[in-house]
Amino acid sequence: MDLIDGYRRFRRGYYQSNKGHFERLATQGQRPRAMIIGCSDARVDPAFTFDTEPGDVFMVRNVANIVPPYMPDGDYHGTSAALEFAVRFLEVPHIVVLGHAQCGGIAALLRQGGSGVATDFIEPWMSIVSTARETALAIAHECGHAPDAPETHRLCEQEGIRASLANLLTFPWIAQRVEAGQLQIHGWYFDIPSGTLSVLGADSRFAAVPAEDDAAPAPPSP
Numbered sequence: 001m002d003l004i005d006g007y008r009r010f011r012r013g014y015y016q017s018n019k020g021h022f023e024r025l026a027t028q029g030q031r032p033r034a035m036i037i038g039c040s041d042a043r044v045d046p047a048f049t050f051d052t053e054p055g056d057v058f059m060v061r062n063v064a065n066i067v068p069p070y071m072p073d074g075d076y077h078g079t080s081a082a083l084e085f086a087v088r089f090l091e092v093p094h095i096v097v098l099g100h101a102q103c104g105g106i107a108a109l110l111r112q113g114g115s116g117v118a119t120d121f122i123e124p125w126m127s128i129v130s131t132a133r134e135t136a137l138a139i140a141h142e143c144g145h146a147p148d149a150p151e152t153h154r155l156c157e158q159e160g161i162r163a164s165l166a167n168l169l170t171f172p173w174i175a176q177r178v179e180a181g182q183l184q185i186h187g188w189y190f191d192i193p194s195g196t197l198s199v200l201g202a203d204s205r206f207a208a209v210p211a212e213d214d215a216a217p218a219p220p221s222p
């Protein structure tokens with residue numbers, strides 16, 4: 001199993017060079033700078049994309065980076081339990097909902113019953129953001145995009161982020177902290193082929209974050 005080979009490289013390399021960091025994490029506990037709700041998709045690893053260290057980010061990855069609404073009904077709510085721990089006990093100052101291009105969960109939501117494959121859990125889970133599907137299909141229709149066009153998928157992926165951000169605010173202890181200025185919530189979108197991150201702005205649009213090179217002053221013209 002080549003994951004074990006990777007573990008051995010970690011032990012010889014990163015761990016050896018950062019032993020002190022791991023010892024501090026063990027004795028002082030975690031104080032993550034942010035919580036990220038990302039997708040389980042193997043191509044979108046937030047620790048890799050944001051170049052973070054162990055201890056930096058409290059992470060939840062689920063199908064399609066979804067935040068369910070606040071429903072304290074005694075059922076099994078894994079994502080909500082993680083939110084409660086991060087917000088009420090670790091008091092993270094930021095929550096990021098990180099969506100991405102080519103999301104399989106969002107593709108399933110768009111197909112909705114059209115794949116011919118019944119799922120036990122995926123369809124009910126994706127129905128949490130069913131409004132994202134309706135909004136995306138309506139916008140796509142206006143813009144002349146086919147329901148299965150890449151543009152429609154991107155619209156739905158980004159609407160899914162908006163729906164999850166709205167659901168975050170249904171948790172009373174999140175809404176209170178946001179109101180008090182103790183917690184900020186963010187919607188981000190990662191495009192796999194271009195490696196580009198876009199951020200949802202106050203104008204409700206996603207805009208690409210300039211890479212460092214883009215921000216550097218332009219060379220003098222000849």
Ligand SMILES: [Zn+2]
Pocket residue numbers: 039040041063064065100102103104105106
């Ligand atoms: Zn995904």
